[in-house]
Amino acid sequence: MTASMGGLRQVFLDRRPMLLRLLTARLGNADDAEDALQDMWIKLDGLAVQPIADPAAFLYRMAANHASDRRIAGARRTVRDDAWHGVQPDSAEQPDAERVLIARDRLRALEATIAQMPERMQAALRLFRVEERSQRAIAAELGITVSGVEKLLKRAYLQINAARDAETSLPHRPAIEGGSDRD
Structure with a gap:
């Protein structure tokens, strides 16, 4: 089955519950999964119009990649924030x-x-x-x-x-x- 952009959006809407479960399992959080789905929907608007041979597989791969990207970004953010908090003085060290x-x-x-x-x-x-x-x-x-x-x-x-x-x-x-x- 080949889908154009309009068809890909429809497949996205049809498969949304499954994509949400996949993202929730990968991200460990329903709120993050919802955010990732929203990002995917926005990204679909930016894709070039070209036929896609297997739109469901394309969307699942897109969701998996998006979840990986978000986990990596979250890990980097945690490391950066921990490093920042590690160098901040305690309240006892602040001069009155x-x-x-x-x-x-x-x-x-x-x-x-x-x-x-x-x-x-x-x-x-x-x-x-x-x-x-x-x-x-x-x-x-x-x-x-x-x-x-x-x-x-x-x-x-x-x-x-x-x-x-x-x-x-x-x-x-x-x-x-x-x-x-x-x-």
Whole structure:
């Protein structure tokens, strides 16, 4: 029996219950089988119009291939999702709001300290710590010796540490100005 596209659609509709059972058995889930049948119906619209010698066998093979493709895609999705969840931090590892605010304040203080440094010191620090260049490469770029780069970096670190120490030694102010600790 040879079928055209209109005939193939009719064979699909006639064999739909059997195709659904086949897909349910292969996919292990009636909902996935329904989705696969819907995908098959849409795919039938995209097929070139040509006679098919055994339309039922064609549809069963199409269903089996579609089920295999969906199982492979599902397995890949599971592996990808498991890998993604495996690298996500636990809720206990997430910083709380207070820690985030403290870190932002420290970053602003560090940026302010760096902004007060001489330009050449800023450049050496940025090239070494941010761009991860060697001291020799920094010396060549700035036109100074490696010893000069070492001295710039040492002074930069001393300024950063002094600013950090000064900040941590400040007494903490109450959250609300003029507020009382007693209620």
